[in-house]
Amino acid sequence: MINEAVSNGVYSLYNGWLKEPxxxxxxxxxxxxxxxxxxxxxxxxxxxxxIDEISKFIDDIYILRQDSILKDGEYGKxxxxxxxxxxxxxxxGLKDHKVELENKEMSLSSEGAEEMKINKVVPEEEQKPREx
Numbered sequence: 001m002i003n004e005a006v007s008n009g010v011y012s013l014y015n016g017w018l019k020e021p022x023x024x025x026x027x028x029x030x031x032x033x034x035x036x037x038x039x040x041x042x043x044x045x046x047x048x049x050x051i052d053e054i055s056k057f058i059d060d061i062y063i064l065r066q067d068s069i070l071k072d073g074e075y076g077k078x079x080x081x082x083x084x085x086x087x088x089x090x091x092x093g094l095k096d097h098k099v100e101l102e103n104k105e106m107s108l109s110s111e112g113a114e115e116m117k118i119n120k121v122v123p124e125e126e127q128k129p130r131e132x
Contacts, residue, residue: 007019008021008022008024008074009021009022024074024075026075027075029075029077029080031077031080031081031084034077034081035081035084035085038061038081038085039085039090041057041060042057042085042090042091042094045057045094046093046094046097049101051098051101051102051105054094054097054098054101055098057094058091058094058095058098061081061082061085061091062082064078064081064082065078065079065081065082068080068081068082
């Protein structure tokens with residue numbers, strides 16, 4: 001997929017403005033029906049302990065944003081919905097929840113560590129001789 005998103009302005013640290021931004025007229029867009037749906041989806045994803053479901057929601061909202069920018073520009077509904085969810089902290093909350101679940105999944109319980117006898121040093125007198 002070729003990224004055809006267009007920037008309103010391009011600034012170079014070395015050369016200053018390469019393309020001066022043009023002040024856009026910001027359209028009045030009613031986001032509420034779609035935004036409510038995405039908030040509900042985010043709430044459901046936040047209640048689950050499924051890393052896959054949370055990842056799917058996060059992927060879907062980023063795809064919505066990308067498609068919207070390519071199709072309708074910076075003020076497309078999908079991009080505005082993404083920005084609103086990000087500004088409300090919903091995306092970060094889901095990302096944090098996902099990391100917590102991944103950490104929990106990767107950590108060993110004390111019972112599991114004892115069963116596996118991780119890092120247990122056996123004194124020499126208790127070691128069984130090797131059979132050759």
